[in-house]
Amino acid sequence: MQSDASYTEIQNNFPGLPPFPDDVPTAPLLRLSLKRLLAGDSTECERLFEACVEIGFFYLDLQDSDHGVSLLNDADKLFTVGENLFDLSLEEKKRYDFSTQNSYFGYKGRGAATVDKDGNLDRNEFYNTSKDDIMGVSDPLPAPELLSQSRGQQESFMRGSHGIVSLVLNILNDKLALPENTLSSIHRLQAIGGDQIRFIKAPPQPIDDRRTALGQHTDFGSVTVLFNRLGGLQVLPPGADAEWVYVRPLPGHAIINLGDAMVKFTNGLLRSNIHRVAAPPGIQGDSTRYSLVYFARPEDSVMLRRLDGSDLIPPITQGQVEEEINSKDWIIRRALGRRVDLHKDIDYEKSAGTEQMSRRIMV
Numbered sequence: 071m072q073s074d075a076s077y078t079e080i081q082n083n084f085p086g087l088p089p090f091p092d093d094v095p096t097a098p099l100l101r102l103s104l105k106r107l108l109a110g111d112s113t114e115c116e117r118l119f120e121a122c123v124e125i126g127f128f129y130l131d132l133q134d135s136d137h138g139v140s141l142l143n144d145a146d147k148l149f150t151v152g153e154n155l156f157d158l159s160l161e162e163k164k165r166y167d168f169s170t171q172n173s174y175f176g177y178k179g180r181g182a183a184t185v186d187k188d189g190n191l192d193r194n195e196f197y198n199t200s201k202d203d204i205m206g207v208s209d210p211l212p213a214p215e216l217l218s219q220s221r222g223q224q225e226s227f228m229r230g231s232h233g234i235v236s237l238v239l240n241i242l243n244d245k246l247a248l249p250e251n252t253l254s255s256i257h258r259l260q261a262i263g264g265d266q267i268r269f270i271k272a273p274p275q276p277i278d279d280r281r282t283a284l285g286q287h288t289d290f291g292s293v294t295v296l297f298n299r300l301g302g303l304q305v306l307p308p309g310a311d312a313e314w315v316y317v318r319p320l321p322g323h324a325i326i327n328l329g330d331a332m333v334k335f336t337n338g339l340l341r342s343n344i345h346r347v348a349a350p351p352g353i354q355g356d357s358t359r360y361s362l363v364y365f366a367r368p369e370d371s372v373m374l375r376r377l378d379g380s381d382l383i384p385p386i387t388q389g390q391v392e393e394e395i396n397s398k399d400w401i402i403r404r405a406l407g408r409r410v411d412l413h414k415d416i417d418y419e420k421s422a423g424t425e426q427m428s429r430r431i432m433v
């Protein structure tokens with residue numbers, strides 16, 4: 071993180087929450103300014119590209135522009151919605167688990183998916199709401215009353231997050247010298263796709279048994295906009311000897327990362343970093359961890375393969391085979407492939423994404 075005086079001051083901790091410890095290793099992610107990116111600042115755009123090639127994760131300072139501040143306000147409101155949502159009874163929440171209908175929207179209970187090849191179970195619950203539903207592109211899914219009441223807030227958060235995603239995609243489009251609007255034309259707000267909000271809750275874990283709450287993975291789609299308050303998110307930097315490091319949550323910032331689709335579109339030039347969620351470090355481990363995510367994905371029918379039209383995207387090499395799969399099927403396979411209630415035997419590798427490419431280890 072740079073300490074350039076012209077960027078906003080970094081506030082280290084979130085009011086009302088225990089502080090993130092200073093003695094754990096953290097990822098040195100670049101910190102970019104939304105204001106500068108919106109203004110087309112060429113140095114800032116270059117830094118964004120660099121972050122997307124090197125690690126596929128960066129902080130985005132939202133405090134320095136109206137768009138950013140309004141997104142921060144929407145995120146605050148949805149943190150409260152998330153808390154109330156998870157306070158509903160388990161019986162009520164389970165009514166909105168649509169996984170048996172081959173849908174990844176709705177509720178996932180705690181321990182419903184494996185986090186590793188040994189079959190250990192996850193330690194968080196989450197609820198996904200669909201962009202298409204909220205934007206009126208598809209029929210509304212059944213939802214608890216309190217979520218139905220927050221449709222307006224969800225729509226505002228989705229529009230704000232989608233705006234950030236479009237900005238990131240347009241900068242990458244330009245840096246990759248792709249024909250104009252190549253990326254934005256396959257991520258339209260009003261088209262059918264798998265974009266979603268995810269509300270997440272992980273309760274404090276027993277002090278003598280703190281483990282991974284969400285298993286290591288790459289995100290399935292294109293661009294993720296993540297709001298963290300307590301630590302716990304960890305990334306595995308590239309290279310054979312790399313070790314897991316925490317991503318320190320920064321007030322006023324979103325954490326932006328790329329997913330599998332961007333790796334496939336660019337034949338590995340851009341990076342989708344492996345990450346996981348561990349118990350929050352230090353005294354934060356005694357608190358309940360909530361987080362909020364917007365996942366942007368290519369429209370359902372988009373084939374996940376190398377894009378044509380850029381000389382900067384490495385060509386498909388002889389012997390390299392690109393899987394024929396569209397965005398919808400990819401997300402379903404990845405999102406539901408490790409659910410214990412759906413599969414008798416989980417084939418961990420079959421539901422994998424671009425993790426191997428992400429490690430950047432030659433085999």
Ligand SMILES: O=C(O)CCC(=O)C(=O)O
Nearest residue numbers: 270289298303347361363
């Ligand atoms: O809760 C977090 O910080 C990250 C969650 C995450 O990686 C995911 O849901 O894909």
Ligand SMILES: [Fe+2]
Nearest residue numbers: 287288289345
């Ligand atoms: Fe993720």
